[in-house]
Amino acid sequence: MTLNRKFVLDNRPKTAASADNFRMIEETLPALQDGQVLIRHHYLSLDPYMRGRMNDTKSYAQPQALGQVMIGGTVGEVVESRCDKFRVGDHVVGMGGWQLYSIVDGHLPGAIRKVDTRQVPISHYLGAVGMPGVTAYYGLVHIISPKAGDTVTVSAASGAVGSAFGALAKARGCRVVGIAGGQEKCDYVVNTLGFDACIDYKQHADAVSLSRALHAACPNGIDGHFENVGGKVLDAVMLRTNAFARIAVCGMIAGYDGVPLPMAYPALILVNRLKVEGFIVSEHMDVWPAALQELGQLVGSGQFRPRETVAEGLDSAPEAFLGLLKGRNFGKQLVKLI
Amino acid sequence: MTLNRKFVLDNRPKTAASADNFRMIEETLPALQDGQVLIRHHYLSLDPYMRGRMNDTKSYAQPQALGQVMIGGTVGEVVESRCDKFRVGDHVVGMGGWQLYSIVDGHLPGAIRKVDTRQVPISHYLGAVGMPGVTAYYGLVHIISPKAGDTVTVSAASGAVGSAFGALAKARGCRVVGIAGGQEKCDYVVNTLGFDACIDYKQHADAVSLSRALHAACPNGIDGHFENVGGKVLDAVMLRTNAFARIAVCGMIAGYDGVPLPMAYPALILVNRLKVEGFIVSEHMDVWPAALQELGQLVGSGQFRPRETVAEGLDSAPEAFLGLLKGRNFGKQLVKLI
Numbered sequence: 001m002t003l004n005r006k007f008v009l010d011n012r013p014k015t016a017a018s019a020d021n022f023r024m025i026e027e028t029l030p031a032l033q034d035g036q037v038l039i040r041h042h043y044l045s046l047d048p049y050m051r052g053r054m055n056d057t058k059s060y061a062q063p064q065a066l067g068q069v070m071i072g073g074t075v076g077e078v079v080e081s082r083c084d085k086f087r088v089g090d091h092v093v094g095m096g097g098w099q100l101y102s103i104v105d106g107h108l109p110g111a112i113r114k115v116d117t118r119q120v121p122i123s124h125y126l127g128a129v130g131m132p133g134v135t136a137y138y139g140l141v142h143i144i145s146p147k148a149g150d151t152v153t154v155s156a157a158s159g160a161v162g163s164a165f166g167a168l169a170k171a172r173g174c175r176v177v178g179i180a181g182g183q184e185k186c187d188y189v190v191n192t193l194g195f196d197a198c199i200d201y202k203q204h205a206d207a208v209s210l211s212r213a214l215h216a217a218c219p220n221g222i223d224g225h226f227e228n229v230g231g232k233v234l235d236a237v238m239l240r241t242n243a244f245a246r247i248a249v250c251g252m253i254a255g256y257d258g259v260p261l262p263m264a265y266p267a268l269i270l271v272n273r274l275k276v277e278g279f280i281v282s283e284h285m286d287v288w289p290a291a292l293q294e295l296g297q298l299v300g301s302g303q304f305r306p307r308e309t310v311a312e313g314l315d316s317a318p319e320a321f322l323g324l325l326k327g328r329n330f331g332k333q334l335v336k337l338i
Numbered sequence: 339m340t341l342n343r344k345f346v347l348d349n350r351p352k353t354a355a356s357a358d359n360f361r362m363i364e365e366t367l368p369a370l371q372d373g374q375v376l377i378r379h380h381y382l383s384l385d386p387y388m389r390g391r392m393n394d395t396k397s398y399a400q401p402q403a404l405g406q407v408m409i410g411g412t413v414g415e416v417v418e419s420r421c422d423k424f425r426v427g428d429h430v431v432g433m434g435g436w437q438l439y440s441i442v443d444g445h446l447p448g449a450i451r452k453v454d455t456r457q458v459p460i461s462h463y464l465g466a467v468g469m470p471g472v473t474a475y476y477g478l479v480h481i482i483s484p485k486a487g488d489t490v491t492v493s494a495a496s497g498a499v500g501s502a503f504g505a506l507a508k509a510r511g512c513r514v515v516g517i518a519g520g521q522e523k524c525d526y527v528v529n530t531l532g533f534d535a536c537i538d539y540k541q542h543a544d545a546v547s548l549s550r551a552l553h554a555a556c557p558n559g560i561d562g563h564f565e566n567v568g569g570k571v572l573d574a575v576m577l578r579t580n581a582f583a584r585i586a587v588c589g590m591i592a593g594y595d596g597v598p599l600p601m602a603y604p605a606l607i608l609v610n611r612l613k614v615e616g617f618i619v620s621e622h623m624d625v626w627p628a629a630l631q632e633l634g635q636l637v638g639s640g641q642f643r644p645r646e647t648v649a650e651g652l653d654s655a656p657e658a659f660l661g662l663l664k665g666r667n668f669g670k671q672l673v674k675l676i
Contacts, residue, residue, distance in 0.1 A: 230604065230605065234604070249604075249608045250608070251608065252604070252605040261604065261605065262600035262602050262603075263600060263601035265600075266568065266572070266587075266590070266600065266601035266604075267590040269587045269615075269616040270588070270589070270590055270616040270617075270618075271616070273615075273616045273617055273621070274615070274616050275613065275614070275616075276607060276612075276613070276614040276615070277612070277613045277614070278607040278608040278611045278612050278613075279608075279611055280608075280611065283611070
């Protein structure tokens with residue numbers, strides 16, 4: 001008899017998300033059926049995409065169902081197994097959701113995946129060597145496709161995706177310039193992550209001012225950009241793009257709360273012959289093996305030391321998630337569950 | 339002694355372009371030097387890109403120089419030649435500008451090109467079998483890259499680019515839906531050009547209303563779009579895009595007069611994983627031979643009968659150009675010079 005605790009989506013946000021949107025449920029888990037695996041979660045990943053799922057609007061994914069456990073990536077340990085592919089003690093990554101335990105069909109392709117925690121700490125499989133890392137890889141390698149010497153930029157540079165983007169771009173000989181909120185994050189991006197420069201967008205009231213700072217940090221213009229935010233940051237970057245620049249659109253976090261965020265200068269798509277491409281990484285599973293191999297090597301060798309913000313205990317998940325949406329985290333936002 | 343007449347750019351528009359921006363000059367042409375060719379222009383092409391050149395702002399091309407003959411595509415006849423590659427009587431297409439005659443170095447690669455006027459009327463080498471046609475070809479074939487059964491849309495559908503786009507897309511088995519201004523143009527797009535449907539954007543006050551009409555005309559959504567206009571038309575199309583739709587951005591005519599036109603729903607780039615790509619056809623000379631071959635065949639066989647609006651005489655060029663910017667032309671806008 002295992003007692004589980006979980007957060008379900010209780011109601012959808014009208015405007016901004018709030019802690020009232022979630023409800024805690026306690027339940028006794030049923031006995032395992034043949035082929036199933038019981039996983040004790042060590043960490044839950046909190047990610048901006050979850051905000052989109054809370055809305056009942058058309059998007060690339062089904063909305064999060066009301067009354068069901070909130071979606072979320074998890075790493076943990078097999079504590080009971082009736083599947084010959086997994087043994088007790090195995091470390092696995094999966095989509096266990098906002099809860100302490102999950103029961104998974106071990107034979108379902110892609111449901112859970114064993115990970116090696118000898119070189120890479122288990123939590124990094126939710127960040128640098130997981131979905132955020134592969135997201136950065138896809139945007140950089142398959143959309144921006146830079147050559148050595150290109151200047152590339154990334155918004156939310158101190159976050160899980162942005163920091164992986166920087167490590168991958170430096171490994172390809174690019175000049176990498178980050179955009180982040182606050183001096184502390186900018187210092188970290190340059191001094192610890194090794195970016196060539198980082199701009200604090202909070203010091204700039206509008207896109208034109210921000211674009212002047214980008215001009216100083218990118219004297220040869222911008223050849224590629226990875227967009228995690230949208231709004232004035234994207235506008236400012238577009239003003240500094242070179243001919244044939246590529247923009248990978250991964251996030252529009254500033255628009256998730258229902259406020260429409262226009263793009264101020266779409267004519268630049270023509271003037272600078274830009275390619276602007278949106279993607280979600282789960283639709284490109286073919287790139288995951290190569291991406292995870294490179295990211296695991298960068299982290300395992302110590303070349304890339306991703307930062308994490310860890311909230312303690314499942315009860316802290318809603319507030320940690322709301323903080324993430326406001327940019328209060330510093331690096332990958334996790335919830336420690338054990 | 340040949341007397342030439344030409345329009346130069348006298349001053350740059352502050353907001354909207356006006357006839358006062360141009361000035362007529364008469365001049366006596368010098369005798370030909372070795373290697374040169376004298377061309378009597380039959381037709382001058384008027385195109386939206388000329389408005390961009392009149393501004394002194396950063397763009398993909400150098401601004402039109404003040405006091406110099408206005409840039410423009412021309413077709414004409416060689417009337418004197420000191421180049422062994424061209425003979426008197428040859429029909430040629432080139433960038434002769436807003437004037438009656440031009441003198442060209444016949445050995446300069448790409449400066450002028452001989453055309454065969456037995457199957458294709460000479461004026462069409464400025465339209466369907468010229469730059470506008472190749473523009474449509476590049477956007478359709480190299481950016482949208484549709485498969486049979488895809489639904490594709492195009493703004494300014496009755497124009498030179500839009501009509502060629504429709505003919506090329508129908509030849510590939512697409513459902514083709516146009517967007518144009520006024521019932522007369524829409525009727526022409528459907529009844530003469532053979533589009534599956536055409537929507538009159540003037541009947542819709544905003545993008546949401548226009549997008550409802552697109553929904554009715556594109557019941558399976560939009561897989562590819564060719565943008566000649568920008569503004570609410572692009573917004574409306576984006577609201578109806580399918581996942582992985584491709585948008586070729588060729589023109590933002592509504593924004594040329596200096597009014598910034600935002601894109602209302604850029605988050606759709608992510609939500610629908612769109613690829614939005616700007617291009618100018620003169621940077622893709624490698625596609626011209628294949629494009630001109632297919633377009634010449636479509637016109638020569640009578641499958642595609644492009645429409646022209648012909649202004650009479652060089653003096654009419656400024657007013658005809660201003661009318662083009664306001665959408666008063668119907669099909670390819672030309673000036674007859676002979």
